[in-house]
Structures are given as structure tokens and as C-alpha cells.
Amino acid sequence: MVANYDFTNKIILIVEDIDTSSRFYKAALKNTNAKLILVENGQTAIDVFDSSNNIDLVFLDLNLPDFDGFEVLKHIRSKDKDIPIVVQTAYMLSGEEETSYELGANDFITKPITIDILQKTISKNMA
Ligand SMILES: [Mg+2]
Incomplete structure (x- = not known):
């Protein structure tokens, strides 16, 4: 049984270029009441982040169509040293995890x- 987390009034910026993954995150977080902002590339992620002041957590795919997710991570961390950033990737490439933490991922x-991992990870890192 999947635990039901309550993210009412929380805003999550989800950076994900694969439509099936975005739809999964939407469905998996529906019952948490989080407000999701879904973007498909690094530039939009940066633009949205820079023009918002109420995002509570960033869920960031490393493999994006325009540029490296690490660049998005660096940018966000340079603007906000406290916002929780969860990095996710389809492939466990050598060094990606270490680099993510070095650049300030939480x-x-x-x-x-899974739904359970997603909700649990967001809950653990949510400010
Ligand atoms: Mg991707």
C-alpha cells in the first residue's frame, strides 16, 4: 500500500523531457495535492525558476534535450542555496551521482x- 503524503500548498517544478515520465509523475502525485509545474527542457526550467519565488522543490532530470541537467542544477543552486533539488536520471552513469551532490543536489x-519512491523522496526533501 502506497503511503499518502500531503503536499497541499507545495509547488514542485518538474523538469522532464519524456512525456510518459511526466504523465507518470502527474498521476503519482495527484493524491498528494501538490501543485506541479512541468517543463520539458533546461532553458524553460531556468526561465520558470528565475521568474518564480514560490517553488518548494525541484525535481530534475539530468538528460534534457537542450542542455545538460547539471547546468540547470548549477544555475538553480547559484540563485538559491536552500531550495531542495532532487536529481533523477534514467542511467546510472559513472560519476553522475557524485557530481550531482557536489553541485548541491539534496x-x-x-x-x-515507483510511486512509493517518488512520494517518499519528495517528502524527505521537501522544505
Ligand atoms: Mg530526459
């Missing part, structure tokens, strides 16, 4: 991501 998870 957590790092690899696909496949």
Missing part, C-alpha cells in the same frame, strides 16, 4: 521510479 534517484 538527493539522487534512478529510474525506474
Whole structure:
């Protein structure tokens, strides 16, 4: 049985280019009442982040179509040293986890991501 977390009034920026993954995150977080902002590339992620001041957590895919997710991570961390950033990737490439933490990620998870893992990881890192 999947635990039901309550993220009412929380805003999560989800950076994910694969539509099936975005739809999964939406469905998996529906019953938590989180407000989701879904973006498909690094530039939009940066633009949205820079023009918002109320995002509570960033859920960031490393493999994006325009540029490296590490660049997004660096940018966000340079603007906000406290916002929780969870990095997720489909492939466990050598050094990606270490680099993510070095650049200021709070957590790092690899696909496949279950509803339980997703909710638990967000809950653990949510400010
Ligand atoms: Mg991707």
C-alpha cells in the first residue's frame, strides 16, 4: 500500500523531457495535492525558476534535450542555496551521482521510479 503524503500548498517544478515520465509523475502525485509545474527542457526550467519565488522543490532530470541537467542544477543552486533539488536520471552513469551532490543536489534517484519512491523522496526533501 502506497503511503499518502500531503503536499497541499507545495509547488514542485518538474523538469522532464519524456512525456510518459511526466504523465507518470502527474498521476503519482495527484493524491498528494501538490501543485506541479512541468517543463520539458533546461532553458524553460531556468526561465520558470528565475521568474518564480514560490517553488518548494525541484525535481530534475539530468538528460534534457537542450542542455545538460547539471547546468540547470548549477544555475538553480547559484540563485538559491536552500531550495531542495532532487536529481533523477534514467542511467546510472559513472560519476553522475557524485557530481550531482557536489553541485548541491539534496538527493539522487534512478529510474525506474515507483510511486512509493517518488512520494517518499519528495517528502524527505521537501522544505
Ligand atoms: Mg530526459
